[in-house]
Amino acid sequence: xxxxxxxxxxxxxxxxxxxxxxxxxxxxxxxxxxxxxxxxxxxxxxxxxxxxxxxxxxxxxxxxxxxxxxxxxxxxxxxxxxxxxxxxxxxxxxxxxxxxxxxxxxxxxxxxxxxxxxxxxxxxxxxxxxxxxxxxxxxxxxxxxxxxxxxxxxxxxxxxxxxxxxxxxxxxxxxxxxxxxxxxxxxxxxxxxxxxxxxxxxxxxxxxxxxxxxxxxxxxxxxxxxxxxxxxxxxxxxxxxxxxxxxxxxxxxxxxxxxxxxxxxxxxxxxxxxxxxxxxxxxxxxxxxxxxxxxxxxxxxxxxxxxxxxxxxxxxxxxxxxxxxxxxxxxxxxxxxxxxxxxxxxxxxxxxxxxxxxxxxxxxxxxxxxxxxxxxxxxxxxxxxxxxxxxxxxxxxxxxxxxxxxxxxxxxxxxxxxxxxxxxxxxxxxxxxxxxxxxxxxxxxxxxxx
Ligand SMILES: [Zn+2]
Numbered sequence: 001x002x003x004x005x006x007x008x009x010x011x012x013x014x015x016x017x018x019x020x021x022x023x024x025x026x027x028x029x030x031x032x033x034x035x036x037x038x039x040x041x042x043x044x045x046x047x048x049x050x051x052x053x054x055x056x057x058x059x060x061x062x063x064x065x066x067x068x069x070x071x072x073x074x075x076x077x078x079x080x081x082x083x084x085x086x087x088x089x090x091x092x093x094x095x096x097x098x099x100x101x102x103x104x105x106x107x108x109x110x111x112x113x114x115x116x117x118x119x120x121x122x123x124x125x126x127x128x129x130x131x132x133x134x135x136x137x138x139x140x141x142x143x144x145x146x147x148x149x150x151x152x153x154x155x156x157x158x159x160x161x162x163x164x165x166x167x168x169x170x171x172x173x174x175x176x177x178x179x180x181x182x183x184x185x186x187x188x189x190x191x192x193x194x195x196x197x198x199x200x201x202x203x204x205x206x207x208x209x210x211x212x213x214x215x216x217x218x219x220x221x222x223x224x225x226x227x228x229x230x231x232x233x234x235x236x237x238x239x240x241x242x243x244x245x246x247x248x249x250x251x252x253x254x255x256x257x258x259x260x261x262x263x264x265x266x267x268x269x270x271x272x273x274x275x276x277x278x279x280x281x282x283x284x285x286x287x288x289x290x291x292x293x294x295x296x297x298x299x300x301x302x303x304x305x306x307x308x309x310x311x312x313x314x315x316x317x318x319x320x321x322x323x324x325x326x327x328x329x330x331x332x333x334x335x336x337x338x339x340x341x342x343x344x345x346x347x348x349x350x351x352x353x354x355x356x357x358x359x360x361x362x363x364x365x366x367x368x369x370x371x372x373x374x375x376x377x378x379x380x381x382x383x384x385x386x387x388x389x390x391x392x393x394x395x396x397x398x399x400x401x402x403x404x405x406x407x408x409x410x411x412x413x414x415x416x417x418x419x420x421x422x423x424x425x426x427x428x429x430x431x432x433x434x435x436x437x438x439x440x441x442x443x444x445x446x447x448x449x450x
Pocket of ligand 1 (some may be wrong): 353395
Protein backbone atom coordinates (compact mmCIF):
# COMPACT_ATOMS: atom_id res chain seq x y z
CA UNK A 1 0.00 0.00 0.00
CA UNK A 2 2.80 2.35 0.90
CA UNK A 3 4.58 1.70 -2.41
CA UNK A 4 1.42 2.37 -4.43
CA UNK A 5 0.87 5.56 -2.48
CA UNK A 6 4.38 6.77 -3.28
CA UNK A 7 4.06 5.91 -6.94
CA UNK A 8 0.78 7.78 -7.09
CA UNK A 9 2.34 10.80 -5.44
CA UNK A 10 5.33 10.80 -7.76
CA UNK A 11 3.05 10.56 -10.79
CA UNK A 12 1.05 13.45 -9.43
CA UNK A 13 4.20 15.47 -9.03
CA UNK A 14 5.27 14.88 -12.60
CA UNK A 15 1.79 15.61 -13.89
CA UNK A 16 1.56 18.78 -11.84
CA UNK A 17 4.89 20.04 -13.17
CA UNK A 18 4.05 19.10 -16.75
CA UNK A 19 0.81 21.01 -16.66
CA UNK A 20 2.49 24.08 -15.33
CA UNK A 21 3.31 26.01 -18.50
CA UNK A 22 4.34 29.23 -16.90
CA UNK A 23 1.17 31.23 -17.43
CA UNK A 24 0.54 33.99 -14.92
CA UNK A 25 -3.02 33.00 -14.17
CA UNK A 26 -4.48 29.66 -13.36
CA UNK A 27 -6.67 27.42 -15.45
CA UNK A 28 -9.23 24.82 -14.52
CA UNK A 29 -6.74 22.18 -15.64
CA UNK A 30 -4.17 23.43 -13.17
CA UNK A 31 -6.72 23.69 -10.41
CA UNK A 32 -7.80 20.14 -11.13
CA UNK A 33 -4.35 18.91 -10.18
CA UNK A 34 -4.30 17.50 -6.70
CA UNK A 35 -0.63 17.36 -5.92
CA UNK A 36 1.62 20.23 -4.96
CA UNK A 37 4.81 20.47 -6.95
CA UNK A 38 8.24 21.06 -5.53
CA UNK A 39 8.23 24.79 -6.13
CA UNK A 40 5.21 25.27 -3.90
CA UNK A 41 1.73 26.69 -4.06
CA UNK A 42 0.56 30.29 -3.85
CA UNK A 43 -2.95 31.34 -2.90
CA UNK A 44 -3.62 34.70 -4.59
CA UNK A 45 -5.91 37.55 -3.64
CA UNK A 46 -7.53 35.57 -0.86
CA UNK A 47 -9.19 36.60 2.41
CA UNK A 48 -7.31 34.95 5.27
CA UNK A 49 -8.71 33.91 8.63
CA UNK A 50 -5.43 33.65 10.47
CA UNK A 51 -7.12 32.78 13.80
CA UNK A 52 -4.96 35.50 15.35
CA UNK A 53 -7.24 38.33 14.17
CA UNK A 54 -11.02 38.29 14.73
CA UNK A 55 -11.86 39.03 11.11
CA UNK A 56 -10.60 37.88 7.73
CA UNK A 57 -7.75 39.92 6.19
CA UNK A 58 -8.71 40.69 2.58
CA UNK A 59 -6.44 40.73 -0.47
CA UNK A 60 -3.69 38.49 0.85
CA UNK A 61 -1.29 36.11 -0.83
CA UNK A 62 -0.08 33.00 0.97
CA UNK A 63 2.89 30.98 -0.20
CA UNK A 64 3.34 27.36 0.83
CA UNK A 65 6.64 25.59 0.33
CA UNK A 66 7.20 22.02 1.41
CA UNK A 67 4.77 21.33 4.23
CA UNK A 68 4.96 24.86 5.70
CA UNK A 69 3.49 28.29 5.17
CA UNK A 70 6.43 30.31 3.85
CA UNK A 71 5.00 33.80 3.44
CA UNK A 72 1.85 35.80 3.90
CA UNK A 73 1.30 39.40 2.86
CA UNK A 74 -0.67 41.79 0.68
CA UNK A 75 -1.25 40.28 -2.76
CA UNK A 76 0.05 43.39 -4.55
CA UNK A 77 3.46 42.97 -2.88
CA UNK A 78 3.74 39.43 -4.16
CA UNK A 79 6.51 38.37 -6.46
CA UNK A 80 5.68 34.84 -7.52
CA UNK A 81 8.71 32.61 -7.36
CA UNK A 82 9.12 30.75 -10.67
CA UNK A 83 7.35 27.46 -11.19
CA UNK A 84 4.90 27.97 -8.39
CA UNK A 85 1.39 26.66 -8.71
CA UNK A 86 -1.25 29.38 -8.36
CA UNK A 87 -4.61 28.87 -6.69
CA UNK A 88 -6.99 31.79 -7.21
CA UNK A 89 -8.48 33.05 -3.97
CA UNK A 90 -10.74 35.90 -5.14
CA UNK A 91 -14.07 35.73 -3.30
CA UNK A 92 -12.67 32.92 -1.18
CA UNK A 93 -11.39 32.52 2.37
CA UNK A 94 -8.33 30.57 3.47
CA UNK A 95 -8.28 29.28 7.03
CA UNK A 96 -6.60 26.51 9.02
CA UNK A 97 -8.07 23.04 8.47
CA UNK A 98 -10.57 21.90 11.09
CA UNK A 99 -9.89 19.55 14.00
CA UNK A 100 -12.48 17.00 15.11
CA UNK A 101 -11.14 16.15 18.53
CA UNK A 102 -13.52 13.32 19.40
CA UNK A 103 -13.89 10.64 16.76
CA UNK A 104 -14.17 6.88 16.57
CA UNK A 105 -12.51 6.33 13.27
CA UNK A 106 -12.94 3.48 10.84
CA UNK A 107 -10.31 2.48 8.27
CA UNK A 108 -12.09 4.07 5.31
CA UNK A 109 -12.79 7.40 6.97
CA UNK A 110 -9.70 9.39 5.90
CA UNK A 111 -11.19 10.79 2.65
CA UNK A 112 -14.45 11.65 4.42
CA UNK A 113 -12.56 13.82 6.88
CA UNK A 114 -10.44 15.50 4.20
CA UNK A 115 -13.44 16.19 1.94
CA UNK A 116 -14.98 18.14 4.81
CA UNK A 117 -11.90 20.18 5.62
CA UNK A 118 -10.95 18.12 8.68
CA UNK A 119 -7.16 17.99 8.79
CA UNK A 120 -6.76 16.85 12.42
CA UNK A 121 -8.57 14.16 14.38
CA UNK A 122 -8.26 12.74 17.87
CA UNK A 123 -9.29 9.08 18.01
CA UNK A 124 -10.99 8.39 21.33
CA UNK A 125 -11.04 4.58 21.42
CA UNK A 126 -7.70 3.74 19.93
CA UNK A 127 -6.50 0.49 18.45
CA UNK A 128 -3.02 -0.41 17.21
CA UNK A 129 -3.95 0.32 13.58
CA UNK A 130 -4.83 3.91 14.56
CA UNK A 131 -1.34 4.35 15.99
CA UNK A 132 0.20 2.90 12.81
CA UNK A 133 -1.91 5.17 10.60
CA UNK A 134 -1.02 8.19 12.76
CA UNK A 135 2.66 7.43 12.27
CA UNK A 136 2.36 6.81 8.50
CA UNK A 137 0.56 10.12 8.04
CA UNK A 138 3.13 11.95 10.18
CA UNK A 139 5.94 10.41 8.12
CA UNK A 140 4.32 11.64 4.90
CA UNK A 141 3.77 8.08 3.62
CA UNK A 142 0.00 8.43 3.52
CA UNK A 143 -2.17 11.49 2.92
CA UNK A 144 -4.52 12.03 5.83
CA UNK A 145 -5.43 14.19 8.79
CA UNK A 146 -2.90 14.74 11.57
CA UNK A 147 -3.91 12.15 14.16
CA UNK A 148 -3.82 11.88 17.92
CA UNK A 149 -4.83 8.58 19.44
CA UNK A 150 -6.23 7.96 22.90
CA UNK A 151 -6.01 4.48 24.38
CA UNK A 152 -8.75 1.90 24.15
CA UNK A 153 -11.61 2.71 26.55
CA UNK A 154 -10.55 1.96 30.12
CA UNK A 155 -13.81 0.85 31.73
CA UNK A 156 -14.73 -0.47 35.14
CA UNK A 157 -17.74 -2.40 33.90
CA UNK A 158 -18.51 -4.30 30.68
CA UNK A 159 -19.40 -2.10 27.70
CA UNK A 160 -21.15 -2.71 24.39
CA UNK A 161 -18.06 -1.28 22.61
CA UNK A 162 -14.42 -2.35 22.44
CA UNK A 163 -12.81 -1.67 25.82
CA UNK A 164 -10.36 -2.95 28.40
CA UNK A 165 -11.97 -4.02 31.64
CA UNK A 166 -10.15 -2.64 34.68
CA UNK A 167 -11.16 -4.58 37.82
CA UNK A 168 -8.76 -2.89 40.25
CA UNK A 169 -5.84 -0.52 40.80
CA UNK A 170 -3.21 -3.15 39.98
CA UNK A 171 -4.79 -3.77 36.60
CA UNK A 172 -5.08 -0.02 36.02
CA UNK A 173 -1.38 0.51 36.64
CA UNK A 174 -0.37 -2.41 34.44
CA UNK A 175 -2.69 -1.43 31.57
CA UNK A 176 -1.54 2.21 31.68
CA UNK A 177 2.05 1.06 31.07
CA UNK A 178 0.89 -1.25 28.30
CA UNK A 179 -0.97 1.65 26.60
CA UNK A 180 2.18 3.75 26.78
CA UNK A 181 4.24 0.97 25.18
CA UNK A 182 1.69 0.61 22.39
CA UNK A 183 2.17 4.27 21.47
CA UNK A 184 -1.07 5.89 22.56
CA UNK A 185 -1.11 9.62 23.28
CA UNK A 186 -3.70 9.65 26.08
CA UNK A 187 -5.37 7.35 28.59
CA UNK A 188 -9.11 7.25 27.89
CA UNK A 189 -11.05 7.21 31.15
CA UNK A 190 -14.41 5.50 30.76
CA UNK A 191 -17.50 4.56 32.74
CA UNK A 192 -17.62 2.40 35.82
CA UNK A 193 -14.04 2.86 37.05
CA UNK A 194 -13.62 2.60 40.82
CA UNK A 195 -11.91 5.36 42.75
CA UNK A 196 -8.95 3.13 43.40
CA UNK A 197 -8.56 2.31 39.70
CA UNK A 198 -8.95 5.96 38.76
CA UNK A 199 -6.32 7.01 41.31
CA UNK A 200 -3.94 4.42 39.86
CA UNK A 201 -4.47 5.93 36.41
CA UNK A 202 -3.76 9.38 37.83
CA UNK A 203 -0.45 8.18 39.24
CA UNK A 204 0.48 6.27 36.08
CA UNK A 205 -0.45 9.28 33.99
CA UNK A 206 2.13 11.39 35.81
CA UNK A 207 4.85 8.75 35.70
CA UNK A 208 4.31 8.01 32.03
CA UNK A 209 3.53 11.56 30.93
CA UNK A 210 0.33 10.29 29.35
CA UNK A 211 -2.55 12.72 30.03
CA UNK A 212 -5.98 11.50 31.14
CA UNK A 213 -8.94 12.33 28.91
CA UNK A 214 -12.49 11.12 28.90
CA UNK A 215 -15.53 10.61 31.04
CA UNK A 216 -16.37 11.29 34.69
CA UNK A 217 -16.82 7.85 36.30
CA UNK A 218 -19.75 7.97 38.72
CA UNK A 219 -17.76 6.73 41.71
CA UNK A 220 -15.07 9.35 41.06
CA UNK A 221 -17.18 12.44 40.47
CA UNK A 222 -16.47 15.84 38.97
CA UNK A 223 -14.45 17.31 41.84
CA UNK A 224 -12.00 14.44 41.92
CA UNK A 225 -11.60 14.44 38.15
CA UNK A 226 -10.85 18.17 38.27
CA UNK A 227 -8.46 17.82 41.21
CA UNK A 228 -6.63 15.00 39.42
CA UNK A 229 -5.84 17.32 36.52
CA UNK A 230 -7.68 15.24 33.94
CA UNK A 231 -6.85 17.14 30.77
CA UNK A 232 -10.18 16.89 28.99
CA UNK A 233 -13.73 16.11 29.93
CA UNK A 234 -15.69 14.66 27.03
CA UNK A 235 -19.37 15.47 26.53
CA UNK A 236 -21.24 18.18 28.46
CA UNK A 237 -23.66 15.32 29.10
CA UNK A 238 -21.04 13.82 31.43
CA UNK A 239 -20.86 17.07 33.40
CA UNK A 240 -24.65 17.19 33.56
CA UNK A 241 -24.94 13.70 35.01
CA UNK A 242 -22.08 14.33 37.44
CA UNK A 243 -23.73 17.48 38.79
CA UNK A 244 -27.52 17.69 38.38
CA UNK A 245 -28.17 14.06 37.48
CA UNK A 246 -31.54 13.67 35.79
CA UNK A 247 -32.84 17.07 36.96
CA UNK A 248 -31.61 19.50 34.30
CA UNK A 249 -31.99 22.61 36.46
CA UNK A 250 -30.35 25.43 34.51
CA UNK A 251 -30.07 27.67 37.59
CA UNK A 252 -27.14 25.51 38.69
CA UNK A 253 -25.13 26.10 35.52
CA UNK A 254 -23.16 29.21 36.64
CA UNK A 255 -21.84 27.44 39.74
CA UNK A 256 -20.80 24.41 37.70
CA UNK A 257 -18.94 26.56 35.19
CA UNK A 258 -17.20 28.39 38.03
CA UNK A 259 -15.94 25.12 39.51
CA UNK A 260 -14.44 23.99 36.23
CA UNK A 261 -12.99 27.43 35.44
CA UNK A 262 -10.77 27.18 38.53
CA UNK A 263 -8.86 24.33 36.89
CA UNK A 264 -6.95 23.74 33.65
CA UNK A 265 -9.50 21.25 32.30
CA UNK A 266 -10.65 21.39 28.70
CA UNK A 267 -14.18 20.44 27.69
CA UNK A 268 -15.30 18.78 24.47
CA UNK A 269 -19.07 19.44 24.45
CA UNK A 270 -20.10 17.00 21.65
CA UNK A 271 -23.43 18.83 21.42
CA UNK A 272 -24.39 17.57 17.98
CA UNK A 273 -24.34 13.96 19.18
CA UNK A 274 -26.84 14.89 21.90
CA UNK A 275 -28.90 16.99 19.52
CA UNK A 276 -29.21 14.07 17.10
CA UNK A 277 -30.05 11.64 19.90
CA UNK A 278 -32.81 14.00 21.05
CA UNK A 279 -34.51 13.49 17.68
CA UNK A 280 -34.57 9.67 17.53
CA UNK A 281 -37.92 8.11 16.56
CA UNK A 282 -39.19 11.32 14.99
CA UNK A 283 -39.74 12.20 11.31
CA UNK A 284 -36.91 14.76 11.64
CA UNK A 285 -34.55 11.89 12.45
CA UNK A 286 -35.80 9.90 9.46
CA UNK A 287 -35.25 12.88 7.17
CA UNK A 288 -31.64 13.23 8.31
CA UNK A 289 -31.07 9.52 7.88
CA UNK A 290 -32.05 9.96 4.23
CA UNK A 291 -29.32 12.50 3.60
CA UNK A 292 -26.87 11.50 0.83
CA UNK A 293 -23.78 11.34 3.05
CA UNK A 294 -25.34 8.52 5.12
CA UNK A 295 -24.31 6.14 2.32
CA UNK A 296 -20.72 6.44 3.48
CA UNK A 297 -21.27 4.80 6.88
CA UNK A 298 -20.41 1.20 7.51
CA UNK A 299 -23.44 -1.15 7.09
CA UNK A 300 -23.36 -2.22 10.75
CA UNK A 301 -23.42 1.39 11.88
CA UNK A 302 -26.13 2.15 9.32
CA UNK A 303 -28.22 -0.68 10.77
CA UNK A 304 -27.87 0.76 14.26
CA UNK A 305 -28.91 4.22 13.02
CA UNK A 306 -31.88 2.76 11.13
CA UNK A 307 -33.07 0.96 14.28
CA UNK A 308 -33.74 4.40 15.82
CA UNK A 309 -36.10 5.55 13.07
CA UNK A 310 -39.70 6.56 13.65
CA UNK A 311 -42.16 4.09 12.12
CA UNK A 312 -43.56 5.30 8.80
CA UNK A 313 -46.53 7.63 9.13
CA UNK A 314 -45.70 8.81 12.66
CA UNK A 315 -46.26 12.57 13.05
CA UNK A 316 -43.60 14.95 14.42
CA UNK A 317 -44.29 15.10 18.19
CA UNK A 318 -45.79 18.38 19.41
CA UNK A 319 -43.70 20.53 21.78
CA UNK A 320 -46.12 19.43 24.52
CA UNK A 321 -45.35 15.76 24.03
CA UNK A 322 -43.76 14.53 27.30
CA UNK A 323 -40.88 12.72 25.59
CA UNK A 324 -40.18 15.74 23.41
CA UNK A 325 -40.25 18.03 26.44
CA UNK A 326 -37.82 15.86 28.34
CA UNK A 327 -35.45 15.64 25.36
CA UNK A 328 -35.64 19.42 24.90
CA UNK A 329 -34.91 20.05 28.59
CA UNK A 330 -31.88 17.75 28.57
CA UNK A 331 -30.51 19.16 25.35
CA UNK A 332 -31.27 22.74 26.42
CA UNK A 333 -29.31 22.23 29.64
CA UNK A 334 -26.29 20.94 27.75
CA UNK A 335 -26.44 23.73 25.18
CA UNK A 336 -26.65 26.38 27.93
CA UNK A 337 -23.85 24.66 29.85
CA UNK A 338 -21.58 24.74 26.78
CA UNK A 339 -22.23 28.46 26.41
CA UNK A 340 -21.60 29.07 30.14
CA UNK A 341 -18.31 27.15 29.97
CA UNK A 342 -17.22 29.35 27.07
CA UNK A 343 -18.28 32.51 28.93
CA UNK A 344 -16.29 31.36 31.98
CA UNK A 345 -13.14 31.11 29.85
CA UNK A 346 -12.92 27.32 29.84
CA UNK A 347 -11.22 26.22 26.62
CA UNK A 348 -13.48 24.16 24.39
CA UNK A 349 -12.67 21.74 21.60
CA UNK A 350 -14.84 20.73 18.68
CA UNK A 351 -15.60 17.01 18.77
CA UNK A 352 -18.39 15.07 17.12
CA UNK A 353 -18.30 11.58 18.62
CA UNK A 354 -18.81 10.18 15.11
CA UNK A 355 -20.21 7.60 14.31
CA UNK A 356 -22.91 8.06 16.91
CA UNK A 357 -26.34 8.26 15.25
CA UNK A 358 -26.48 10.61 12.25
CA UNK A 359 -22.86 11.71 12.70
CA UNK A 360 -21.15 10.75 9.46
CA UNK A 361 -17.35 11.01 9.71
CA UNK A 362 -16.21 14.41 8.40
CA UNK A 363 -19.66 15.69 7.51
CA UNK A 364 -20.64 15.78 11.18
CA UNK A 365 -18.06 18.46 12.06
CA UNK A 366 -20.39 20.99 10.42
CA UNK A 367 -23.22 19.89 12.71
CA UNK A 368 -21.06 20.43 15.79
CA UNK A 369 -19.91 23.88 14.61
CA UNK A 370 -23.56 24.82 14.01
CA UNK A 371 -24.61 23.50 17.42
CA UNK A 372 -21.93 25.58 19.18
CA UNK A 373 -22.95 28.73 17.28
CA UNK A 374 -26.58 27.96 18.07
CA UNK A 375 -25.58 27.74 21.75
CA UNK A 376 -24.54 31.39 21.50
CA UNK A 377 -20.78 31.13 21.01
CA UNK A 378 -19.52 33.63 18.40
CA UNK A 379 -18.53 31.99 15.08
CA UNK A 380 -14.90 33.19 15.31
CA UNK A 381 -14.56 31.52 18.71
CA UNK A 382 -16.16 28.33 17.45
CA UNK A 383 -13.64 28.30 14.59
CA UNK A 384 -10.80 28.96 17.04
CA UNK A 385 -11.98 25.98 19.08
CA UNK A 386 -11.79 23.92 15.86
CA UNK A 387 -8.30 25.11 14.92
CA UNK A 388 -5.94 27.02 17.19
CA UNK A 389 -7.36 25.62 20.45
CA UNK A 390 -6.87 22.07 19.21
CA UNK A 391 -3.18 22.74 18.52
CA UNK A 392 -2.76 24.28 21.97
CA UNK A 393 -4.53 21.29 23.54
CA UNK A 394 -2.05 18.82 22.07
CA UNK A 395 0.92 21.02 23.00
CA UNK A 396 1.56 22.19 19.43
CA UNK A 397 0.46 25.81 19.74
CA UNK A 398 1.62 27.91 16.76
CA UNK A 399 2.70 24.72 14.95
CA UNK A 400 -0.67 24.47 13.17
CA UNK A 401 -4.23 25.79 13.55
CA UNK A 402 -3.08 29.26 12.46
CA UNK A 403 -2.20 30.84 9.14
CA UNK A 404 1.21 32.22 9.93
CA UNK A 405 4.68 31.86 8.38
CA UNK A 406 6.36 28.73 9.66
CA UNK A 407 3.14 26.93 10.57
CA UNK A 408 2.24 23.55 9.08
CA UNK A 409 0.24 24.05 5.86
CA UNK A 410 -2.95 22.26 6.86
CA UNK A 411 -5.41 24.64 5.25
CA UNK A 412 -8.94 24.95 4.00
CA UNK A 413 -10.08 27.15 1.10
CA UNK A 414 -13.79 27.93 0.92
CA UNK A 415 -16.06 30.16 -1.16
CA UNK A 416 -17.36 33.21 0.72
CA UNK A 417 -16.74 34.05 4.36
CA UNK A 418 -17.44 31.36 6.98
CA UNK A 419 -17.81 34.02 9.68
CA UNK A 420 -20.92 35.22 7.84
CA UNK A 421 -22.19 31.74 7.09
CA UNK A 422 -20.61 28.56 8.45
CA UNK A 423 -22.23 26.62 5.61
CA UNK A 424 -19.36 27.95 3.47
CA UNK A 425 -17.21 25.26 5.13
CA UNK A 426 -19.34 22.39 3.85
CA UNK A 427 -18.10 22.46 0.25
CA UNK A 428 -14.39 23.29 0.37
CA UNK A 429 -12.85 24.62 -2.83
CA UNK A 430 -9.86 22.61 -1.70
CA UNK A 431 -7.95 21.33 1.28
CA UNK A 432 -4.23 21.32 1.89
CA UNK A 433 -2.62 18.69 4.10
CA UNK A 434 1.06 19.02 4.93
CA UNK A 435 1.52 21.21 1.87
CA UNK A 436 -0.33 18.91 -0.55
CA UNK A 437 -3.16 20.66 -2.36
CA UNK A 438 -6.32 18.64 -2.92
CA UNK A 439 -8.91 20.50 -4.95
CA UNK A 440 -12.62 19.70 -4.90
CA UNK A 441 -12.42 17.18 -7.74
CA UNK A 442 -9.52 15.35 -6.13
CA UNK A 443 -11.35 15.27 -2.81
CA UNK A 444 -14.41 13.82 -4.55
CA UNK A 445 -12.36 11.22 -6.37
CA UNK A 446 -10.91 10.04 -3.06
CA UNK A 447 -14.35 9.32 -1.58
CA UNK A 448 -15.30 5.66 -1.25
CA UNK A 449 -17.41 4.31 -4.11
CA UNK A 450 -20.91 3.57 -2.86
ZN1 LIG B 1 -16.86 8.95 22.08
